[in-house]
Amino acid sequence: MSDFEQNLEKYAELAVRVAVNVQPGQTLVVNAPISAAEFVRLIVKKAYEVGSKYVKVIWSDEAVTRLYYELAPDESFSIPPKWHAEEMTELVEQGAAVLHVIADNPDLLAGIKQDRITTAQRAKATAMAKYRAYQQADKFSWSIVAVPSEAWAEKIFPDLPAEERIHTLWETIFKMVRVDQPEPVTAWQAHMDNLQSKSDILN
Secondary structure: OOHHHHHHHHHHHHHHHHHOOOOOOOEEEEEEEHHHHHHHHHHHHHHHHOOOOEEEEEEEOHHHHHHHHHHOOHHHHHOOOHHHHHHHHHHHHOOOEEEEEEOOOOOOOOOOOHHHHHHHHHHHHHHOHHHHHHHHOOOOOEEEEEOOOHHHHHHHOOOOOHHHHHHHHHHHHHHHOOOOOOOHHHHHHHHHHHHHHHHHHHO
16 A cells, blocks of 8 residues: 555545544534545545444535536525435435535636625525534534645645646645644644643643
């Protein structure tokens, strides 16, 4: 196994055991782009290994999203995604943890009419209001982890050769989340204990 593969395994374990702290018998919901499929499969594996009873993956595709905003009729953007909101709300009410894997293209919707984006966001916010209230009140375990995309890597490292950008962004992410350390989970626990001790002193 290469160093990169080992780090990817450790990152997936960190996401499951620290980011959302999946418990035996708990459902895990993973929202992720299809470009992150390899990493998501590792997350699914790690979640089952710690005892998750079910891992539900909700896939997205930036190309499909772009086509939607370009070609769908105007009236479609005001339709609230009630089915998704109801499903997510029911899952977290039943104790599910939610992990968001992001690999965004910062310019995905460049050139799209702003009213389409605003209308769609407003409709989604209305439908997801109850879920968001649970989320903001920390009624369930949720977190976000990032994986590189070519568009993101180009934004961060425009001066590097194209073939080096993704690798460099991966290495940067690994370092930021302590995956470059021998025991990332232990390192994060020590970090959180340190933050808690400082919080106690300040309080």
